[in-house]
Each structure stands twice: as C-alpha cells, then as structure tokens.
Amino acid sequence: MEGLEKYRIEEAPDVVHYVPEFVSPAEESRLLEHVYAAPRPRWTQLAHRRLQNWGGLPHPRGMLPEPIPQWLRLTMERIGALGCFGEHRPNHVLVNEYTAGQGIMPHTDGPLFTPVITTVSLGSHALLDLYRPRRDAQEDSPQKAGLQEEEDAYHSVLHGIEPVREDTITPTVYNAAGRPTGQRLVRSTRVSLTIRHVPKVLKVRLRL
Template sequence: MPGFVPLGEAERLLAAVDAADWRTDLQRRVQHYGWRYDYRERRVAADMRIGPLPDWLAPVVSSVGDVPEFQRRPDQVIVNEYLPGQGISGHVDCEPCFGPVIASLSLTGHAEMVFRKSRTGERRSLILEPLMLIVLSAEARYDWTHEIPARKSDHIDGQRKARTRRVSLTFRTVTV
C-alpha cells in the first residue's frame, strides 16, 4: 500500500523513534514496544511484556489495525533501522509467537525485499519505498520467506540506486 501515511506523519514517527533508545545487540539497531522478542531463541513469553504501546504510536497502530486482514489491533511494534549494507536474512516471522498478519511500514529509505516460496524456491521481489505499508497474511505470511539482502544499492527502474538509512515499523499481534 504505497502512501499509507502522509510524509508529515512519517516525519513525526521518525522524530519519536530517534528520540528513543536503541537496542544494539543485533547487526542492526532495533526498538521494541509492547512486547520484547528474543531473536536468539525465536520466542515471546508472558514475562516479556514491556507494557502498553506508547501514545506516539497510537494513530498509526489504529490505522494499521483498520487494515481488513487484521482481526485485532497490533500489540507489538518493532522499529528496525537498516544502514546501507545492512539487511535481514530470509525468514518467516515466528509462527507460534505472532498472529496471522504481519505488517511493515517504511518511514525512510528504500530497499528490495525478496520473497521465496518455501516448497518451490520461487522468487519474487518488491521495492519497499518510504510511506509504504506491506501486509503479509495467508500464504504470504506462512509459505514464503522474506528478506532484505545486505547491500549498499538496489536495482530500481533499470538503474542502480544507492541505499540510504531505512527505518521501518513492524506491527504484529502476540499470541502468548
């Protein structure tokens, strides 16, 4: 969904993100809201609840929660920062941890997201642009991995385009 939020809203969200503390125990910086996710053990447990989502996230959580695929409002938001050359390996978001819909909102920067169908190896890709919301549900949620290749540029519209800092918000519902 291109243009899911207006530029002013993305700037407001980015200012709140940049004013908060980052976790630096991964190859990229992250922030967790609502629930902490253990990347090493790939789990969320009842004692990992951080608390309610902050007020500055309320408008965007409401908008994302209104997307028809969501059965209830997201209660976990992870902020990811990708600098040029950083990415995330192919994965399916933890199935027992999170509900049937995952959404990601790009605030800044672009990057190619690559999808691979687990059973066939079929490959597709999508350029994630600022202000775009991507929603993974049904087959896209469970049967395809998604990744952002770690590189400094992407091939877009027939040209090589250098990456810049990309910040995204991932919205999920915890099933603990």
C-alpha cells in the same frame, strides 16, 4: 479485509498487499523524530541492525505488556482499521534501523506472533502486508481452510532485506513507482515499523 483487498498486488502471491503513501511526509517526520528521541536503553544493537521493542518482549509463556506510546498508537489503529489482523488488533511494534549495506536473511517472524506481518517503511511512506488468507478460501470452508492457507503462506512466503548498498529496478520490483528497469538506487539509512499481533499476553501489565 475489505479495505485491504484493493491493495493486493496482482503479480505477487495473493497474500501480499502494498499500500502506497500510507503515511504522509509530515507523519513520517513525526515518527522519525520520536524514534530518534527514544532513550538509548531502548535501542538493542544486533550484528547487522539495531532495533527498538514497543509493547513488551514476546515470550513463549506470554508477553508481559507495556503501554504503547501515543506516537505509535495512531499508526497501529489505522493498520487495525484496514483489517490486516482480522478480528485482532496490533499490540507490538519493532522499530528496525538498517544502514546502507545492512540487511536480514529471508525469514518468518516465528510462532509467537499471529501469522500476519505489516511493515511501515519510512522513506517510501508505504505499508506492506503479508500472509492474510484469501477471501475465497475463507468462504469455501469457513475458518479451517482460511487458517490453513494463512499458516501455509506464513511458512512459505519469507521476507528479508539484501545486505547491499544499492538496489537495481527489475521487472519483479512491484513498487517501482514508474522508475525505469535498470535504474540504480543508492541506499541510505532505512527505518521501518514492523507492527504485529502477539496472541499470548500475560494479564499483568508492566508500568514504566
């Protein structure tokens, strides 16, 4: 967690960390090339976005794991090294594609995942990490207090994307990167990697 703490956003809830320039433009190009080179069956078309599942399909009885491709592994390892998932390591990636005007309602990712969300936003080169417990909560009451705060944050701090075609910079946009308040940004296609840890994994591995 030490490597992540310096990226905490002071004005936001304590569970929010924002790492600018997490991936370089070259890394971003490489990731996008692999995303769009994936076979068509990899894509699932939903009402307001399409997505790819990597690592297996999470299920209440346990995820049947599949090998993570090398082009995703390096990014996952870097996120794990920051301490985003504590003692765990990420083992699942959801690639989301939103076109201009598409979005998703505020939500949590549900009980199948460790209550930590890390999203690499391709286009802004940034990493957003949510729901880590505060250090002082862990120190005051070892594991129980830290876990309770993490669970509370997971249910109370939601994440989502407004279904609009342009965004306006306001004082509450924490990653404005020096852009003036009131500036309007026209959206293009947005691709993000939501990288998570699925704690319940079946021992049988899926071979492709």
